[in-house]
Structures are given as structure tokens and as C-alpha cells.
Amino acid sequence: xxxxxxxxxxxxxxxxxxxxxxxxxxxxxxxxxxxxxxxxxxxxxxxxxxxxxxxxxxxxxxxxxxxxxxxxxxxxxxxxxxxxxxxxxxxxxxxxxxxxxxxxxxxxxxxxxxxxxxxxxxxxxxxxxxxxxxxxxxxxxxxxxxxxxxxxxxxxxxxxxxxxxxxxxxxxxxxxxxxxxxxxxxxxxxxxxxxxxxxxxxxxxxxxxxxxxxxxxxxxxxxxxxxxxxxxxxxxxxxxxxxxxxxxxxxxxxxxxxxxxxxxxxxxxxxxxx
Amino acid sequence: xxxxxxxxxxxxxxxxxxxxxxxxxxxxxxxxxxxxxxxxxxxxxxxxxxxxxxxxxxxxxxxxxxxxxxxxxxxxxxxxxxxxxxxxxxxxxxxxxxxxxxxxxxxxxxxxxxxxxxxxxxxxxxxxxxxxxxxxxxxxxxxxxxxxxxxxxxxxxxxxxxxxxxxxxxxxxxxxxxxxxxxxxxxxxxxxxxxxxxxxxxxxxxxxxxxxxxxxxxxxxxxxxxxxxxxxxxxxxxxxxxxxxxxxxxxxxxxxxxxxxxxxxxxxxxxxxxxxxxxxxxxxxxxxxxxxxxxxxxxxxxxxxxxxxxxxxxxxxxxxxxxxxxxxxxxxxxxxxxxxxxxxxxxxxxxxxxxxxxxxxxxxxxxxxxxxxxxxxxxxxxxxxxxxxxxxxxxxxxxxxxxxxxxxxxxxxxxxxxxxxxxxxxxxxxxxxxxxxxxxxxxxxxxxxxxxxxxxxxxxxxxxxxxxxxxxxxxxxxxxxxxxxxxxxxxxxxxxxxxxxxxxxxxxxxxxxxxxxxxxxxxxxxxxxxxxxxxxxxxxxxxxxxxxxxxxxxxxxxxxxxxxxxxxxxxxxxxxxxxxxxxxxxxxxxxxxxxxxxxxxxxxxxxxxxxxxxxxxxxxxxxxxxxxxxxxxxxxxxxxxxxxxxxxxxxxxxxxxxxxxxxxxxxxxxxxxxxxxxxxxxxxxxxxxxxxxxxxxxxxxxxxxxxxxxxxxxxxxxx
Numbered sequence: 001x002x003x004x005x006x007x008x009x010x011x012x013x014x015x016x017x018x019x020x021x022x023x024x025x026x027x028x029x030x031x032x033x034x035x036x037x038x039x040x041x042x043x044x045x046x047x048x049x050x051x052x053x054x055x056x057x058x059x060x061x062x063x064x065x066x067x068x069x070x071x072x073x074x075x076x077x078x079x080x081x082x083x084x085x086x087x088x089x090x091x092x093x094x095x096x097x098x099x100x101x102x103x104x105x106x107x108x109x110x111x112x113x114x115x116x117x118x119x120x121x122x123x124x125x126x127x128x129x130x131x132x133x134x135x136x137x138x139x140x141x142x143x144x145x146x147x148x149x150x151x152x153x154x155x156x157x158x159x160x161x162x163x164x165x166x167x168x169x170x171x172x173x174x175x176x177x178x179x180x181x182x183x184x185x186x187x188x189x190x191x192x193x194x195x196x197x198x199x200x201x202x203x204x205x206x207x208x209x210x211x212x213x214x215x216x217x218x219x220x221x222x223x224x225x226x227x228x229x230x231x232x233x234x235x236x237x238x239x240x241x242x243x244x245x246x247x248x249x250x251x252x253x254x255x256x257x258x259x260x261x262x263x264x265x266x267x268x269x270x271x272x273x274x
Numbered sequence: 275x276x277x278x279x280x281x282x283x284x285x286x287x288x289x290x291x292x293x294x295x296x297x298x299x300x301x302x303x304x305x306x307x308x309x310x311x312x313x314x315x316x317x318x319x320x321x322x323x324x325x326x327x328x329x330x331x332x333x334x335x336x337x338x339x340x341x342x343x344x345x346x347x348x349x350x351x352x353x354x355x356x357x358x359x360x361x362x363x364x365x366x367x368x369x370x371x372x373x374x375x376x377x378x379x380x381x382x383x384x385x386x387x388x389x390x391x392x393x394x395x396x397x398x399x400x401x402x403x404x405x406x407x408x409x410x411x412x413x414x415x416x417x418x419x420x421x422x423x424x425x426x427x428x429x430x431x432x433x434x435x436x437x438x439x440x441x442x443x444x445x446x447x448x449x450x451x452x453x454x455x456x457x458x459x460x461x462x463x464x465x466x467x468x469x470x471x472x473x474x475x476x477x478x479x480x481x482x483x484x485x486x487x488x489x490x491x492x493x494x495x496x497x498x499x500x501x502x503x504x505x506x507x508x509x510x511x512x513x514x515x516x517x518x519x520x521x522x523x524x525x526x527x528x529x530x531x532x533x534x535x536x537x538x539x540x541x542x543x544x545x546x547x548x549x550x551x552x553x554x555x556x557x558x559x560x561x562x563x564x565x566x567x568x569x570x571x572x573x574x575x576x577x578x579x580x581x582x583x584x585x586x587x588x589x590x591x592x593x594x595x596x597x598x599x600x601x602x603x604x605x606x607x608x609x610x611x612x613x614x615x616x617x618x619x620x621x622x623x624x625x626x627x628x629x630x631x632x633x634x635x636x637x638x639x640x641x642x643x644x645x646x647x648x649x650x651x652x653x654x655x656x657x658x659x660x661x662x663x664x665x666x667x668x669x670x671x672x673x674x675x676x677x678x679x680x681x682x683x684x685x686x687x688x689x690x691x692x693x694x695x696x697x698x699x700x701x702x703x704x705x706x707x708x709x710x711x712x713x714x715x716x717x718x719x720x721x722x723x724x725x726x727x728x729x730x731x732x733x734x735x736x737x738x739x740x741x742x743x744x745x746x747x748x749x750x751x752x753x754x755x756x757x758x759x760x761x762x763x764x765x766x767x768x769x770x771x772x773x774x775x776x777x778x779x780x781x782x783x784x785x786x787x788x789x790x791x792x793x794x795x796x797x798x799x800x801x802x803x804x805x806x807x808x809x810x811x812x813x814x815x816x817x818x819x820x821x822x823x824x825x826x827x828x829x830x831x832x833x834x835x836x837x838x839x840x841x842x843x844x845x846x847x848x849x850x851x852x853x854x855x856x857x858x859x860x861x862x863x864x865x866x867x868x869x870x871x872x873x874x875x876x877x878x879x880x881x882x883x884x885x886x887x888x889x890x891x892x893x894x895x896x897x898x899x900x901x902x903x904x905x906x907x908x909x910x911x912x913x914x915x916x917x918x919x920x921x922x923x924x925x926x927x928x929x930x931x932x933x934x935x936x937x938x939x940x941x942x943x944x945x946x947x948x949x950x951x952x953x954x955x956x957x958x959x960x961x962x963x964x965x966x967x968x969x970x971x972x973x974x975x976x977x978x979x980x981x982x983x984x985x986x987x988x989x990x991x992x993x
Contacts, residue, residue, distance in 0.1 A: 119860045148890075150866065152858045154820045160868060160890045165907060167940060167965060178965055183888045183909050185868045201854075201870050203909055205889050205938065205965065210872070210886050258309060 020206060021097040022106045022128060023163045023182045026064050026078045028251025028267035032240020033215025034229025039159035039188035039201060043269050045092045046080050046110045049147035049161040049184070053089045054112035056082055058273030066265040069257070070101035079195025084273075088113030101248035105129040108145075117255055124146045128179065130170060139170045143179060159200075160185040167205075180206035186213070198229075200204070211232050227253070237246040240265075303555045303865070304393035305356075307857065309333055310545060310922045312355075317852075317920045317932040318826075319548060322725070326930045328567040329544040333398075334928060338663065339420070339470050340400040343381070347470060348399075355546065355556040356395050359692045360730055363649070376846055378872045386564035386733055410471065412879050414906060419468040424928060426461045428986040429482065436483060436974030438624070449498075449625035453483030454491055460507075463928075465566055476512035478567035483623030483974075484508045494677040495625065502628045509620070511575075523582040528561050530574050532591055533754075534559035534642050536701040536724055538657040538744075538762060541754035542572050548756065548806070553740050554728045555756050555769060556699045559653075561642075562842075564590060569696025570620025572752075574638065589640040596632035598622075601663060613665045624974070626671065634663035638752070649693040654702075656685035659751055664709070672794040675717075675764065677749040679709025682732040684750050700725035706939075714747050720763060722748040724755060726769075734775035738785075741768050746793040757789075758806065758830075766791040779814040798844045800832035818859035825853045834878050849916065850874045867891040875916040885912025886933060887919040900949035905942070912936040921933040926956035939964035939980075956988040 016193030027044030030037035037048035039263030043060040045052025059082070066076040077093035091110035098105055105128070112122035123146055130139040147161040164180040171175045186200020195218050202211045215238075223240035253265040313326055325413070341347040348365060351357040357365075364385040369375070378401060381387050382455055436453040445452055459482040465475035480486050484507050495505045513528035531543040536557045543565070545557065562578040578591030601608070613634055622631045641656025664680040667673050686703030702723040707714075714720075726740035740756060747763035753762045767789035774782045790803040805828070811824035831844040853871040860866060873885035874875035888909035896902070904924045912918055918936040924945050925931050935941065943960030961983040964970060970977040 042291065073546055096849070114863055119864065129964070148866070150858065150860050150894075152860070153815055157816055158856065158858060158868070160866075162890070162907065165940075167963065181909055183890075185870070185888065185890065201888065205909065206909065209884060210870075210888070 020104060020130075020180055021076075022095075022179070023204070024066075024076055024095075024097070024105055026076070026080075026095065026267075027062070028240060028253050028265050029217070029225075029227065030241060031066065031255060031263075031267075032227035032229060032238050032242070032251065032253035032263040033198055033217060034213040034231040034236070034238055035202075035211075036188075036200050036213045036215040036229060037053055038147075038161050038184045038185060038186045038200045039157045041149075042049075043080055043082050043091075044084060044267070045112075045122070045147075046093050046108070046124065046211050047078065047095060049149065050110045050112050050124045051089075051120040051144065051147035051149040051159065051161075052122065053082055053091060053110070053111075054082045054114040054120035054122060054149075056089045058271035060269055060271040062267060062269040064265070064267040066263060068263045069260045070262060071262070072221065073101070075099070083111075083241075091124075101133055103131050105131070112147075118151050120149045122149075128170075139172050141168055141170050141179060143168045155190045157184070157188040159187070178205075180204050207233070225251075234260075247262060280299070286561075295630050304390065305337065305395075306532050308356075310393055310839030311495070313930060313932055314920055315548075315921050316546060317611040317922075318933075322756040326544070326932070328565065328569040329546070330930055331567050331849060332563075332926065334448065336398040337416065340398050341465055341470065343378070343399045344369070344401060349558065350560070351395060352399065353716055356398065357391070358386070358554055359556060359558070359690075359697045360736075361391065361727070363692050383813075402815065407641070410468075415468045415472060416437075419466055419472070419570055422463075422465045422467075423746075423991040423993075424461070424463040424939065426459075426926065426929065426986065426988040428459045428929075428984065429457050429981040430977075431819075431985055432977045432979060432981065434971070434974065435976035437901060438488070445625075446498075450627075452511035452622075452624040454495070454625065454628070455480070455483050455485040455489050455623060457482050458486075459587040460486070462507075462567055463566065463568070470516055470625050473515040473564050473566075474513065475564070476510070477566060477568045478507040479509040480507050481509075481621055481623065482695075483621070487978055492850075498625065499628055500624075504628075504645045508622050509568055509570050509742045511565070511568070511959070513564035513566060521581050521583055523580040523587055524562050525577075525579040526564055527577050529565040530576075530578055530591075531563050531565050532561070532578065532589075532642075532752075533557075533563075533639070534561065534655050535653055535686065536699060536726075536755050538683050538701040538722055538724060538753055538755040539686030539688070539703040539750070540657055540752050542574055542752050543569075543754075544572075545754045548758075548785075553771075554697070554736070555740055555771065556697060556726060556728060556738075557756070561689075562591065571618045576638075582605070585645050585647050587644045587646075589639065591639070593636075593638040595636050597634060597636045598627075598630045598661070600630050601633045611663045613663050614666065614668060615663070636660075649691055651690040653688045654685070656683070656690070657752065658683045672796055674711075675714055675747050675749070677707065677751060678711070679707055681709065682751060684708050684753070695730045697727075697728040697730075697856060699727070701755070703748070703750070703753070705747075705777045707749055708722065710747075717747050718748040720749060721745045722750075722755075726756075731992075736773050738771040739769070742766065744758070758787065758804070759795075764791055766790045766864065777976050782810070782811045783812075784809045795891075797833050798831055799833055799842055802844050804846075813856075819857070821854070821856035821965075824853045824855075836878060845878050847878070848876050851919075862969075863894055863896045865891075865895060867893075871919050871921075873912065873917045873919055875914065877916075883912070883917035884915075885936065886910065887921060889921065891924075893924075902947045904945040907942045908935075908942070909936040909940045914940070914968075926958055926986050927954070927990055929986065929988070931960075933962075935962070937964050938966040952992045954984035954990045954992075956986070956990070958984075960984045 025035040025037045026047040030048055043062045062080045064078040068074040076097050080093040082089055082091040086110040089112045093108040096105045098104055107127040108124045110124040114120045125144050128141045135229040143164040146165040151157050161184045166181050167181055168179050184200055184202040184205045188198045190196050197216050199214045209229055211233045215230040217227045220226050223244045227240040229238045236255045236257050238253055238255040244252040249259055249269050251267045255263040318456045341350055349553040368384045372480040435455050440452050449682045460480045462478040467473050487505050512530040515526045517524040537545055562580060565573050574593035575595040576593040580587055581587040598611045601611050601613055617630050622628050638657055638659045642653055642655045644653040645794045660681045665678050666676055667676060683706040686701055690699045690703035705720040722744040724742040728736055728738045730736040744765045748763050755762045757765055769787040771785035785808050787806040792801055807827045810822055814820040827850045829846050829848040831840040832847050836844045851873045855869045857867045869889050871887040875883040887910045889906055891906045893904040915936050916932045920932050920934050923931045941962040945958040950957045961981055963981045968980055970982050
């Protein structure tokens with residue numbers, strides 16, 4: 001309880017603006033690598049940069065839970081399903097931030113396609129649902145997110161992602177509260193076969209300043225990945241492990257914040273196909 | 275024979291070692307990139323809305339009319355800073371030794387011509403073997419001359435306050451509260467060019483808010499404006515230029531620019547100043563050049579001729595132009611008129627601006643003598659300006675030594691020596707004003723000088739040093755030399771620059787400039803000082819992917835805004851900026867680019883202002899189709915004007931925009947280009963949407979609403 005009060009005080013004192021949390025890096029890998037995800041591939045790309053799921057080969061289902069600051073009231077829950085087809089990858093996703101008293105929900109329909117070997121483009125249409133207590137009711141909005149990824153060399157992948165590019169707002173709310181624009185771009189660099197570094201910058205129009213992020217991943221033994229990362233604004237250090245077998249992978253991460261303490265993330269992906 | 279072996283050798287090295295630089299795939303991309311960087315730096319350096327159009331006209335001109343690498347015209351590339359003085363020397367040496375170039379690929383054999391230089395200059399050079407086309411005759415001029423017509427329309431689509439309806443009596447009560455004309459900006463330009471030897475053209479322009487044929491103005495206002503009431507194109511200019519006619523090296527009639535030496539004595543028009551390419555800041559005067567752009571300030575109108583023979587050349591010029599000024603009657607007894615300020619914007623939109631239009635006559639007469647041999651050049655420049663009405667500024671401490679009166683004479687000597695590892699250059703200049711005040715007279719003679727040197731110990735490394743000392747009583751209405759700010763007066767400083775390629779595909783460019791103002795300046799109540807540091811690290815991942823990281827920190831003094839002090843004394847202000855930029859190409863047709871910029875400004879009360887900018891550019895330029903599309907999406911967040919961010923935007927041909935973004939919001943633009951037979955059509959729409967305000971701008975440009983949309987349409991016909 002004391003902690004919750006502290007967090008509320010901190011939130012109120014640092015920002016007089018209300019900030020939404022629809023957009024947050026999802027997946028245990030991104031969480032362990034300082035939140036870097038804009039140039040990554042895989043199922044969670046659907047939520048982080050839909051272009052990254054264009055080359056998905058297997059039908060995949062993923063579940064993710066983040067116990068942010070070890071408080072169930074600020075948890076993220078996320079699910080995603082992707083179906084690779086001849087015409088590109090299709091996906092549906094859901095994520096929720098908050099608890100029963102206050103929660104933000106995002107339902108998404110995603111599509112991604114690769115153009116040649118070097119370019120992938122992805123799109124997700126979103127339905128946003130904001131629920132506040134009982135007497136305040138719920139608010140709805142529709143928006144979309146776009147992403148691009150390109151392999152400019154064998155080692156270097158670049159990615160750009162924009163959530164809500166036209167700055168839609170919740171029309172029914174008192175102040176027609178604007179949904180933030182989130183703009184990220186960054187890169188993934190494959191130093192060696194088993195060592196990857198990622199870096200990116202994110203601007204969320206609801207927050208002061210920008211967030212800079214960096215992360216490293218090392219495949220220590222076959223299929224076992226060790227990860228670490230750092231991000232600024234808020235300043236967080238993160239660590240994690242991942243293990244992959246043929247039809248499943250599990251990724252866990254821990255994030256440390258100087259004042260707010262730690263967060264634990266766990267994600268699982270199941271896939272079928274060759 | 276030696277030459278033949280060399281060519282064969284070069285072809286081998288080209289086909290094996292450098293197979294990846296196939297010449298035909300090199301586009302103007304590298305040149306564009308260079309220009310973008312220069313223009314952005316220039317925009318940051320100039321305090322007001324500088325007119326880049328005229329400056330960049332030259333670049334476009336040469337990309338459409340390439341210079342013959344085997345002619346002296348290559349010097350123009352040095353003037354435009356596409357080649358360094360060392361590269362020019364190496365080129366001349368090569369030609370002396372092996373004769374004229376036969377293939378462009380031969381350039382790779384010339385010392386100092388690296389891949390990057392070649393990518394930049396290839397679009398602007400050619401090899402011309404057929405000398406028969408060069409013969410100046412009416413037949414050739416008709417057959418090989420190129421005609422071009424450019425028409426452009428632009429407009430801000432939202433209603434601005436200056437165009438809101440108003441009745442006559444309220445307008446007469448507040449005459450400058452409305453623009454008299456329509457919100458469209460129109461330009462029409464015709465140019466003729468025969469192998470860069472004979473050029474002619476005219477330009478017509480009407481700025482947004484200026485009266486056009488269709489605008490209606492009431493009789494009262496017409497009477498109020500008197501002779502200044504005019505409709506139609508506000509600016510009309512023409513030029514007729516020819517060069518290399520025997521001993522007549524160049525001659526021009528109409529609008530033109532003159533520039534010699536380091537620009538301390540005479541350099542009309544714009545110049546890159548500190549923002550030049552690379553670390554070298556040596557200028558290369560371009561002599562007399564025709565002016566085809568519609569910029570309305572700082573140019574010559576009249577005639578000029580350059581004669582030359584052997585190492586000597588000489589120029590005389592005369593200009594007679596009506597300029598905008600605020601004229602008032604000083605003494606009611608003899609009705610003597612005085613000018614309180616010169617207007618430099620070229621806008622004639624409101625009653626006030628129209629009353630100042632072409633109010634006084636500025637005449638300039640001058641000349642230049644030059645002596646040039648292989649590595650050495652020396653020149654003497656002199657000019658005399660007189661105004662039809664004396665200028666008398668509103669007295670203030672900071673403008674004590676500014677030009678006032680009616681007449682001004684400047685003369686100066688410049689030199690340049692480029693050989694081996696060294697380039698040494700300099701200029702000394704003095705001014706004489708017969709109307710100097712007693713205070714000005716009591717001080718030392720009006721003198722200004724600069725001297726610099728570039729040392730190149732190895733191909734991948736060069737250092738530049740420049741010292742300048744511009745006296746506080748030195749006055750010049752037509753100078754534009756290296757310096758902090760635009761005024762070559764009351765300034766001392768040292769500049770150090772370095773350019774290095776420490777490893778393959780890595781480049782570093784850095785400079786430091788320390789300056790002092792020896793007298794007060796506008797909003798600085800004491801002599802002041804400051805410094806400017808710049809560092810850029812760039813890397814090419816491959817030929818299609820390059821990135822750079824840039825830091826800039828500039829500290830200057832300005833009066834404290836503290837309300838609780840008795841007298842406002844100057845204190846230091848610093849602006850820091852960091853930028854990351856990456857360009858990459860996907861497949862053959864897609865060009866992508868990302869940019870992130872952070873700006874920081876510290877206020878005198880210790881608070882900080884931050885500015886952020888992120889953008890994604892996508893250009894679709896299919897090589898085999900007659901159209902292209904360019905798109906940008908950007909977001910910015912800079913609460914305060916001091917932390918504003920300048921972002922170059924692609925634009926229709928011959929037009930440039932570098933908007934200063936501040937506030938909070940997003941901006942996008944879409945630019946399309948279609949080629950139809952010998953015409954090219956361009957259309958661009960850009961929109962800024964703010965999330966932190968419900969009205970944009972102030973005064974006459976105020977827009978009620980949170981978005982501003984600009985539209986431009988242009989057609990270019992080539993015959």
C-alpha cells in the first residue's frame with residue numbers, strides 16, 4: 001500500500017498530464033533488452049512493430065504478463081496470435097494495462113508483408129477501450145499503427161514504428177483527451193552469429209523528452225539466450241533469459257528502477273508448423 | 275603513350291577493385307545530401323528567414339548544365355565548394371601532365387578524388403569533345419541553346435488574420451493591420467542558356483499578400499499610397515550574360531551578383547559563411563554572375579564587364595537600384611528627407627510596406643583588378659556606394675558605428691596561394707565614409723582583415739585556421755566575409771577546423787570558433803564574446819547506407835532578462851544540439867531516411883528548454899518510370915522557441931524549405947513529381963498539426979485553429 005501511494009505521488013509530482021499506457025514493449029525478449037524491439041522479428045513484433053512479423057514461418061500463439069513494479073494494479077497482460085499465409089502474415093492481438101478499477105485495453109488486427117528480401121511493412125488496426133471505475137464508464141476510440149523494417153546489410157536491420165500517426169482522441173472524454181503518438185526508430189546489429197545488439201529512440205507525445213534504449217543478446221549455449229539492456233526516461237536496467245525449443249519458447253526478464261523497484265516479465269510462445 | 279597505359283590501367287582497377295561503383299547508378303543523391311547538410315547549418319546560423327533560393331540556384335543550374343571538366347569552368351565547382359582548392363590544383367596538374375580528360379572514370383586517378391567526391395561531382399560535370407558546338411554563332415545559339423520556363427504557385431490554405439475582411443475606416447485607423455493583396459505567391463521565370471556561354475532570362479514574382487491584377491483596393495487607400503499604389507508582379511528582373519568573347523571574359527546587363535576574394539570588400543548575395551562543406555573556409559570569388567532568382571535584396575542592377583588577357587583581368591561595374599527604406603521628413607523648415615532604416619525583406623504587402631517600397635536610390639560603381647598565375651592570385655577591389663537620401667539611424671549605443679550618411683567607399687586587397695600541402699589566403703579592406711560622426715573620426719581608421727590557411731599533411735587529413743579582425747568602425751554595405759552573424763564589423767575571432775578519415779568509411783569533421791564583439795551589438799549592452807563548437811562523425815555501412823552523428827554547441831552573450839536588475843548586463847546563453855541521421859536505400863526504388871534531433875537551451879534563470887524531433891522519410895523513385903513520390907512524417911516537441919529545431923524538407927524544384935519547428939505536434943508532407951514529355955510537374959502539400967495550441971502564429975499571420983497547410987504547385991518546361 002505504501003508503495004502504491006509512493007507511485008501515485010510520483011506520478012502526480014512528475015507530470016501534471018494524464019498519460020495512457022496502450023503502447024509498451026511487449027514480450028520477454030524486448031523487456032530484457034531495455035525495451036528495444038523496433039527492429040526485432042517474431043510474434044511480439046505485432047505489438048512492437050508489426051513489420052517484424054512479416055517473415056514469421058509458423059502459426060504462433062503468445063501470452064505475456066508483466067508485473068510492473070510488483071503491483072497487480074499496474075500489470076500488463078497481452079495475447080497474440082499470428083497466421084502466416086501466402087499473401088503475408090495475419091494476426092490478432094489483445095493487451096490490457098491496469099486493474100478492474102482502471103484499465104486500458106487494445107484490440108488489434110494486424111497484417112504484415114515482406115517485399116523482396118529487404119523490406120517488410122506492417123499495419124495494425126486498433127480498437128481502444130478505456131474503463132474507469134464504475135460510475136465513470138468506458139470510452140472508445142479507433143486508431144492504427146504502422147511499421148517498416150529493412151535489412152540494409154547482412155548485419156544491420158533498421159526499423160521505424162508509429163502508433164496513432166494522425167493523433168486521434170477519445171472524443172467522449174471531458175477534454176477530448178488525445179491518444180498519444182508513439183514514434184520509434186532504431187536498429188539491430190548482428191555482431192556475430194550469436195551476438196546481437198539493438199538500439200532505439202522513442203518519443204511518446206504524452207511524456208516529456210525521449211527515451212533512449214539499448215540491449216544485447218548472447219546465445220550462450222545452443223537455444224539459451226542471455227540478455228541485458230538499459231533505457232532512459234524512465235531509467236531502467238534490465239536482464240533476462242530465454243530458452244527456445246522447436247514448438248515453444250519462454251522468455252523471462254527483470255527490470256530495475258531506482259525508486260520504483262523491480263518488475264518481472266514472463267512471455268511464452270507456442271508455434272506449430274515445420 | 276604514358277597516358278594510354280594509364281587509362282588501360284585505370285580501366286582494370288575500375289573493373290576489378292571498384293566494380294561496385296558503377297557510374298551509371300550514381301545519382302544526384304550524394305549531391306543532394308551535401309546540400310541538405312549545408313542548408314540546415316546555414317538556417318541555424320542565420321537569425322532570420324534567409325533566402326536560400328538564390329544560393330542554391332547555382333547548384334541546380336550546374337546539375338542541369340554540367341561544366342566541361344576540360345575547361346576553366348571547373349573553377350565554378352570550387353566556388354560552390356564541391357571541390358576543394360587542393361582537388362582543383364590536382365586536377366589542373368593532371369591536365370597539364372596528361373592532357374585533357376577523355377573519360378570521366380579517369381578522375382579516379384587524380385589525387386584526392388575519393389569515392390565521395392566523385393559521387394558528388396559526377397552529376398555536375400561532363401566531357402565535351404565536340405568543339406564545333408562551342409563556336410558562338412546565331413546558328414549554334416539557336417540549335418544548342420536551351421530554353422526553360424518555370425511557373426510556381428504557393429499558398430497557405432488556412433485563413434490568416436492579415437486576409438480577414440475589414441472595412442475602410444478601421445483599416446485607415448490601423449493601416450498595417452491587413453495585407454492588401456491575395457494570399458497566393460506566384461512566380462514565373464524564363465531562362466535561356468547556350469552552353470553556359472550565353473545566358474538570358476527574366477523573372478516575375480508576387481509574394482503572398484502583395485497586390486495582383488485582380489485585387490481591389492478602395493480609392494482612399496489608393497490616394498494614401500499615391501505612386502506606390504501598384505498592381506501586378508511586385509518584382510521584375512532580367513539578365514543578359516555572355517562570357518569568353520575574346521578579351522571580354524564576361525559581360526552582364528540587368529541583374530547580377532559580384533563576389534571577389536574572401537568577401538570582405540565585396541560579395542553581394544548570399545554565401546555559406548561558416549556552414550561551408552568540409553572544414554575549409556577559403557572562399558573562391560565568382561566574379562560577375564547573372565542573377566536569375568527572385569530574391570529582392572542585395573544584388574546589383576545595371577551593367578558589368580570583365581576584360582582579361584594573360585594573367586591579368588579587370589572588371590568594372592555600375593548598379594542603379596531603388597531600394598526599400600523608411601523615409602521621414604527630418605526638418606519641417608527645409609523639408610530635408612532622412613532615412614531611418616533600410617528594409618531588407620522584399621515584402622510589399624501592407625500599406626506601411628508599400629509606402630517604403632523603392633523609396634530611395636542606391637548607386638554603386640566599382641571594379642576589380644586581378645593577377646593570377648599557376649598557384650598564386652592577387653586582386654584589388656574598390657567600390658563606391660551612394661544613396662539618394664542620407665541614412666540616419668535612431669541613435670542607440672549599439673549602432674554608434676553602423677553605416678550612416680549618404681556615401682561609402684570600400685577598397686581591399688585579397689590573395690590566395692595554393693600549392694602542395696598548403697593553401698594560404700587572406701583579404702584586407704578599408705572603408706571611408708565622409709559623413710562619419712565625431713566619435714567615429716576620433717577612433718582608429720576603418721580597417722578589417724582576415725587571413726587563413728589550410729594544411730593538408732596527408733590525403734585523409736586537413737587542418738584549417740582562420741583569424742579575423744574587423745574594426746568596429748569598418749563599414750560595408752556589400753560585404754559578406756566569414757564571421758559570426760552577418761555583420762563584418764567590430765568582430766575578432768579564431769577558427770580552427772579539422773577534417774579526417776581515420777578509417778575506411780569513417781569521416782570526422784570538427785571545428786571550433788572563438789569570437790569577440792568589440793562593441794555592443796543588438797540586445798547586448800557590452801562588448802561580448804562567445805564560441806561555437808561542431809563535431810560530426812559519419813559512417814558508410816555500404817554505398818547505399820550512411821549515417822552521421824552531429825554535436826553542436828554555441829555560446830553567445832545576450833542581455834539578462836531578469837526583471838529585478840537595474841541595468842541589463844549581458845550573460846552567457848548556450849544552445850546545444852545533437853542529431854542522428856541515417857539514409858538507406860531499399861532495392862532500387864526506395865530511399866528511406868530517419869532523423870532524430872535534440873536541442874537544449876539554458877535560460878538565464880537556470881531553467882532549461884528542450885526540443886525533440888523525430889522523422890521518417892520515404893521516397894519512391896522508380897528509375898524506369900516518369901514519376902516519383904516523397905513523403906515525410908515527423909513529430910516535434912519543443913516548448914520554447916529557443917529550443918526550436920530546423921528540419922530541411924524536400925521541395926519542388928528551385929524551392930527550398932527549412933521550417934523552424936517549435937511547440938508540440940506533428941508535421942507531414944507529400945511531394946509528387948511527374949514528367950510529361952518535356953515538362954515536369956511538381957506538387958507538394960505539407961501540414962503541421964499542433965496538439966498544444968488552438969491558434970498558430972501572431973499578428974497578421976495568425977491562424978485560428980491548430981493546423982497549418984501549405985500547398986505548392988510548379989511546372990517546368992524545357993525546350
